[in-house]
Amino acid sequence: MRITGIKVYILKPQEFSQEATRINLPSALVSISTDEGIEGITMLEEAIYAEELVMKFKAEKGWLRSVENFVPLIGADPFDRERIEKSFWDQYFFQRSASTVLCALDECLWDIFGKALKMPIYKLIGAYREKLPAFASTQSYGDIMDYIRIAENCLEEGFKAIKIHPTRYWKKDIEVCKAVREVVGDEITLMLDPFHAYTREEALRVGREIEELNFYWYEDPIPTTDINGLAALCRALDIPILTGENVxxxxxxxxxxxxxxxxxxxxxxxxxGGITGMLKVAHLAEIFGMKCELHSWGHPWQQAAHLHVMLSIKNCRFFEMPFPVGIFDQGTKDVIRIDREGYVHAPKKPGLGIDVNWEEVEKKTIKVISWPD
Amino acid sequence: MRITGIKVYILKPQEFSQEATRINLPSALVSISTDEGIEGITMLEEAIYAEELVMKFKAEKGWLRSVENFVPLIGADPFDRERIEKSFWDQYFFQRSASTVLCALDECLWDIFGKALKMPIYKLIGAYREKLPAFASTQSYGDIMDYIRIAENCLEEGFKAIKIHPTRYWKKDIEVCKAVREVVGDEITLMLDPFHAYTREEALRVGREIEELNFYWYEDPIPTTDINGLAALCRALDIPILTGENVxxxxxxxxxxxxxxxxxxxxxxxxxGGITGMLKVAHLAEIFGMKCELHSWGHPWQQAAHLHVMLSIKNCRFFEMPFPVGIFDQGTKDVIRIDREGYVHAPKKPGLGIDVNWEEVEKKTIKVISWPD
Known part of the structure; x- marks a missing residue:
């Protein structure tokens, strides 16, 4: 099989019926085509990186120059993921966008792989399980009452775990955590993700409070770049500090x-850089005795990409479900939902397992770019 | 597809026409069967671990007890590699043999995977390349003249790189390295693997000498368990210290x-634990900016298992070819050889790509064990 081209559908920004914590820019559906008629498809939340991928496709001659056996990208075997992706990385690693652009490429290649072999991706990686529990991952709100209301909604919908994206004001966040714990009771798993909001000192104080409230993990309390600060928090606190998604x-x-x-x-x-990179990080974490919790907080393609990895590794505890459920859905009817016990299940369709709703995509498309034209 | 059973052919010890550095015990051909008629096959150098795998297959009820969704091994989907293997590991990790027994299981599952999808394993992992250079990996000898003769043979056969398994007496080994460098000239890549032979002090002295001789790597100079000693050598020497194959x-x-x-x-x-484990170690090494050089010094199935991983990662420089070439071959006609430029090429057949020569195996079989009987 050979890669024949790329096509990107840039979509107008999503309109949300409810509050959504999101920088709302155009997203993009990305499709890589092959000479056997199989299309690998994914979506990027930010269209600009999909446009960049097309531009890099145009620079095809240069793209693969650093690999021993030169092949132009158009004409490459889409099964040669590591060859294509290492070539990309060797040439573009210095650009801030490289991992994101590579992600779109990688997920399209995995989708082609699964569709060609008529199997879901997690089965091809080597399945570990068929389902895993989900936590509801809240939006950010300004008011404690919003968090109480949302927590109640989560329980009503069957979630057994909730991750709070708090107000990002540390004193108020402690109150939010106390209020939510009171509402949900002791049996529900709670996590806190202040998304880099605190100083080191604030992070330690909040950490002590949520230890008392029996929270399960404490994510990104301070910037990922503050390695000394994170190491100090890891030493000081019993609650596990999780970080890494913002490298x-x-x-x-x-x-x-x-x-x-x-x-x-x-x-x-x-x-x-997509599924390939997530697997590598998960393997690293496994050898170092660590969990690798994946950020499946996005549109259905992104959720599916993370879900396939979660289903093929042991060291991930939870699927992250954006709440309200379905808030970021677009472009497909193959949406991911929890069952009555709060689990998400393996996609059944080949590849990523997400079929495009072309009628919807065409309505939302504001621009199409492709290579070759 | 479902696993239906296991069969192990225990083979009489190999007879070598030339000197071979090997503890020569019975080896074993291992076959895992499925309800679709596909058999996954590999070979273990030491039959005792294959026998152990059969015994563990018999304990099928217990095997998978630690995984959330219990399945007995007979009846398991062979594509669920991570599920089967994590279950195995959770139950048997404390046994010294666990990684080796798991290796036989893992390679059979990968072989089934490739045969079912009619593709070589490296293409299913995600290919990086179609060939890589090999180094000749010598046996151990007692005399400098043997090393000179062998080095000349390596060059005649087209190798551009040679790894010396030396006498393991440090002063003599320095002489061996000097003699071999003199014979092969400056253009040939040389490595030294004393296989845990030296004290820390001897290792440092030999290291300084082979730095002067422009050796490419220095492998396992002291025991892998001497972590302080290895760290000191890494700091002291410019030549890269490679270790890990004896964990x-x-x-x-x-x-x-x-x-x-x-x-x-x-x-x-x-x-x-086989291909799955090697990939994880290679990914770990990649993230830490390190090479992961694989030990393909064995019979054709073991060589192939390593070769498939080498072909799907970037951070491995060389295939390790036992020298004299073919010395460990048995049980198949699908042997791995170098081309005129000293490269080995990707296997073309599905799975591991090694077909059994049943006529030869039957002649050499001294015992067959299986489950169910």
């Missing part, structure tokens, strides 16, 4: 681990 | 890296 490449995990700056890892496809 | 599980690589006890990793299937 800009695969290789930055080495220092987090070497310096004891994480008790567990977080990982998101767009910051490590 | 007893995947997880022991964490400490080697954390303590700076290796400049590059070595890895062998039987000590990390």
């Amino acid at each position: 800009h490449d695969l290789y930055s995990y080495a220092e987090l681990i070497q310096r004891g700056a994480a008790d567990g890892l977080r990982c998101v496809d767009v910051n490590v | 007893h599980d995947l997880y022991s690589y964490a400490e080697l890296i954390q303590r700076g006890a290796a400049d590059g990793l070595r890895c062998v299937d039987v000590n990390v």
